[in-house]
Amino acid sequence: MASSLTDMYGSLHSNIREILEASQKSNNKVPLAVPPFNYDDYIAAIDTLLSGSLSMGEKVKSFESAFADYLGCKNPGVMVNSGSSANLLSLSILTNASLKERLKPGDEIITPAVTWATTVFPISMVSAKPVLVDIDKDSYNIDVNQIKKAITKKTKAIMPVHLLGNPCKIDEIKEIADANDLFLIEDCCEAHGAELNGKKVGTFGDLATFSFFISHHISTIEGGMILSNNDKYHELGKALRAFGWVRELRDKEKLAKKHSSIDPRFLFITAGFNVRPTEMQGALGTTQLPKLENIIKTRRDNASYWNERLSKHERFISLPIENPGARHVYFCYPISLKPRAPFKQRELVSFLEQKGIETRPVMTGNIARQPALTQMRYRRIGKLPNADYVTKNSFLIGNHTGITKKVREYVADTFEEFFSRYN
Ligand SMILES: Cc1ncc(COP(=O)(O)O)c(C=O)c1O
Structure with a gap:
């Protein structure tokens, strides 16, 4: 049985190779995006689909660690189902009631006026106020002088974007954030592997977000990730992406003991979302990253x-x-x-x-x-x-x-x- 299954996978894989070769279209279009997938990505996705382990598991974990290593981030990433969810989750971490220092309703968050819609919308969704500042026309990125002008007593965070893969002046923006005691959330959705002075974008701020949508450098079809060197934010991210339950938390045993009357598999520590990715997305991320x-x-x-x-x-x-x-x-x-x-x-x-x-x-x-x-x-x-x-x-x-x-x-x-x- 085992060897015939191996044979069946062998012929499935060679059929897939033939299908991919036969379907390579040559038309005159110069599209805005093409899926960045090769044979090994398709095999990883299909094998995962057939494996029976479909919901978030080891493959997602492995991609989260590999992507964090690639960036130079201490904690593994927290993979989610889109870059938009990554932005919403980051801001939801920073508004979480368990944090002493946190964003509150009406707090102002400075962000560029030219970005993707779901950089700005999640700010409003967590009851904070977007403060839109102009961009620099040459780099398309947020204008640092305009950030300085935008700061008031109500400003609590800056959410710059590395637009179109071009690193914004994140070193100067970090200095402004530090000097004014502001949270810094980097939207790196369009900037996989972009660097400033040899340091990858996504490692400057308190939190960073990435998108793995089909048009992005590497893709998991839909998908996203948040990264943070802050342990508390990392742990909160894992709880918030999956209902607010404790299953993935470092302290899950301690929490289970504290709430011993509740089944630890169904112990909810905060009000969360469900923005989990699938195992197939984890598998795709793992084959994509080396490319x-x-x-x-x-x-x-x-x-x-x-x-x-x-x-x-x-x-x-x-x-x-x-x-x-x-x-x-x-x-x-x-x-x-x-x-x-x-x-x-x-x-x-x-x-x-x-x-x-x-x-x-x-x-x-x-x-x-x-x-x-x-x-x-x-x-x-x-x-x-x-x-x-x-x-x-x-x-x-x-x-x-x-x-x-x-x-x-x-x-x-x-x-x-x-x-x-x-x-
Ligand atoms: C700057 C920026 N932020 C957020 C997003 C949202 O990512 P997603 O499409 O994966 O939801 C995008 C998507 O392209 C983006 O370009």
């Missing part, structure tokens, strides 16, 4: 190539920048029109789309302009002119492992074809 450095290299090579080819056209467009000491990991490739460009963003974008090159806005654009914001109390610092500028004049194209040398040449040629109309 991350190569994925980053491909994205950086593509960006260097486009920077060089398109630099001739800098009277029309601005190209992404990498600050000194930073390792940019390029989540997509951003392009901004110069104020005096003789064409509109929509003209360039529709030309690219006609040529099969997908585009998208820079995340939500200026989030203060989104109707969802009318449902929450928030504050904005100034008129957010750069956030508006980026909304009107900037866009993203795909930069991922599906962008081969031939594809990136085609992309550069297509831009040049458009610009040649104005030479």
